[in-house]
Amino acid sequence: MKKFSVVIAGGGSTFTPGIVLMLLANRQRFPLRALKFYDNDAERQQVIAEACKIILKEQAPEIEFSYSTDPQTAFSDVDFVMAHIRVGKYPMREKDEKIPLRHCVLGQETCGPGGIAYGMRSIGGVLELVDYMEKYSPEAWMLNYSNPAAIVAEATRRLRPQAKILNICDMPIGIEGRMAKIVGLEDRKQMRVRYYGLNHFGWWTSIEDLQGNDLMPKLREYVAKYGYVPPSADNHTEASWNDTFAKAKAVQALDPDTMPNTYLKYYLFPDYVVKHANPDYTRANEVMDHREKQVFNSCRAITAAGNSSAGELEIDEHASYIVDLATAIAFNTQERMLLIVPNNGAIHNFDDEAMVEIPCLVGHNGPEPLTVGDIPQFQKGLMSQQVAVEKLVVDAWEQHSYQRLWQAITLSKTVPSASVAKAILDDLIEANKEYWPELH
Ligand code: NAD
Ligand code: G6P
Ligand code: MN
Numbered sequence: 001m002k003k004f005s006v007v008i009a010g011g012g013s014t015f016t017p018g019i020v021l022m023l024l025a026n027r028q029r030f031p032l033r034a035l036k037f038y039d040n041d042a043e044r045q046q047v048i049a050e051a052c053k054i055i056l057k058e059q060a061p062e063i064e065f066s067y068s069t070d071p072q073t074a075f076s077d078v079d080f081v082m083a084h085i086r087v088g089k090y091p092m093r094e095k096d097e098k099i100p101l102r103h104c105v106l107g108q109e110t111c112g113p114g115g116i117a118y119g120m121r122s123i124g125g126v127l128e129l130v131d132y133m134e135k136y137s138p139e140a141w142m143l144n145y146s147n148p149a150a151i152v153a154e155a156t157r158r159l160r161p162q163a164k165i166l167n168i169c170d171m172p173i174g175i176e177g178r179m180a181k182i183v184g185l186e187d188r189k190q191m192r193v194r195y196y197g198l199n200h201f202g203w204w205t206s207i208e209d210l211q212g213n214d215l216m217p218k219l220r221e222y223v224a225k226y227g228y229v230p231p232s233a234d235n236h237t238e239a240s241w242n243d244t245f246a247k248a249k250a251v252q253a254l255d256p257d258t259m260p261n262t263y264l265k266y267y268l269f270p271d272y273v274v275k276h277a278n279p280d281y282t283r284a285n286e287v288m289d290h291r292e293k294q295v296f297n298s299c300r301a302i303t304a305a306g307n308s309s310a311g312e313l314e315i316d317e318h319a320s321y322i323v324d325l326a327t328a329i330a331f332n333t334q335e336r337m338l339l340i341v342p343n344n345g346a347i348h349n350f351d352d353e354a355m356v357e358i359p360c361l362v363g364h365n366g367p368e369p370l371t372v373g374d375i376p377q378f379q380k381g382l383m384s385q386q387v388a389v390e391k392l393v394v395d396a397w398e399q400h401s402y403q404r405l406w407q408a409i410t411l412s413k414t415v416p417s418a419s420v421a422k423a424i425l426d427d428l429i430e431a432n433k434e435y436w437p438e439l440h
Helices: 016-025 042-059 071-075 089-102 112-136 149-159 171-183 216-226 239-253 262-268 270-275 283-305 317-331 377-399 402-411 418-431
Strands: 004-009 032-038 064-068 080-083 141-144 165-167 191-198 201-209 335-342 355-363 366-369
Touching: 004 016, 004 071, 004 317, 016 032, 016 042, 016 283, 016 317, 032 042, 032 071, 042 064, 042 283, 064 071, 071 112, 080 112, 080 317, 089 112, 089 283, 089 418, 112 141, 112 149, 112 377, 112 402, 112 418, 141 149, 141 317, 149 165, 149 335, 149 355, 149 377, 165 335, 171 191, 171 201, 171 216, 171 262, 171 317, 191 335, 191 377, 201 216, 201 262, 201 377, 216 239, 239 262, 262 270, 317 335, 317 355, 335 366, 377 402, 402 418
Parallel strands: 004 032, 004 080, 032 064, 080 141, 141 165
Antiparallel strands: 191 201, 191 355, 335 355, 355 366
16 A cells, blocks of 8 residues: 655644644555655644654654654655645734734634734745745645635635645534534544535535435424534533534524524624623733643653653544544545535535635545535625635735735625724734734
């Protein structure tokens, strides 16, 4: 069986150890010959990499492991690039979340003005990764889950149209796991779904078991009462995420024929979100105080002890969708997966040039999108507005245009007026000086 060489871009990510453990657990179906990390922050990456080196030595000494901040070293001789970078890291996420809140607008990693600000930072970072891959391993595929995936995907569609990059998100996977629990199935792969939308902005229209039984009636009844909080709630879910899963109840009420993506709460209930936010302590603070500390402390402990049992790193089981995607390409499995792809007629009554999240069959040539057909007015209206925001952000980045970015923020459903949009924009420009192109 062929063995693969993988580079993880964003080696210093809090998710890297969980993904390494997941890759090790899945190496029967996706064998590795080499694993490399790449990051532009040597110090941050080293902490994660030194611990992973020990784990790999314990579990799979035959896999060649290395890490580097040098693009040529990292991107040469690879079959897959798994990309999860965060340009500006958590301190900039904190600003994305807190600046809009100062103007009574929600602050979120990928939605509203915060997501737009993050997009303006991410586009350049991800394009750079694509260029390294094309220069040093032109045959490779990039599996990208760097956020904000919707804006990054529009930028790569437009600016690197030939690139072998697939953009994917884990939110539908997480929600489907909850749906499976709700209907009493062991895992989400025992369901076949139809879904359409944009990234972090979509709806399930059909959910069946593998025998073709309709699971929607049962789900509808349950979600109308409890949202996506399953009957036996696991104590892994943090309180803030639990609120989001519970709020799906209100989101679902807007269109009871479908099941919503949880991120729609930010667009449909922005007033609720602002009211329940603490402007001095946002999700970035929670992540820095918990996940980041936990992962980095564990890695330091493992390195100091020279032994993986000194830390508490958990396998990121649900990240195995990344292996599903890699094996679909490597072994032409034709697995059906939700990917962010150019619409190209899949949704009949929607912009051909929009990046949409829809089911695709994935094989060695990449994704083959399935037909969605016509979508209803409510969804079409919301999606048209949001896709325009995403396109305007890429326009702004490309043209260095203040005007386009002001329009983008104004058009976001999360922002009440052009004057509020302008005030937020001016604060974001100040905060993002190091990262954004200079706008005029
Ligand atoms: P993190 O800050 O812990 O890690 C990101 C790493 O990227 C850092 O080590 C940073 O130094 C590095 N980096 C930043 N800019 C870079 C550049 N230009 N080149 C190389 N490396 C660079 O962040 P995290 O919370 O672990 O998340 C990582 C990314 O994964 C984020 O974009 C996050 O939004 C995304 N994510 C996406 C999904 C999804 O569903 N698509 C799910 C989870 C996380
Ligand atoms: C989900 C989304 C990701 C997002 C993440 C944020 O997994 O699909 O796109 O980055 O949530 O999680 P966090 O724990 O960092 O707030
Ligand atoms: Mn996502």
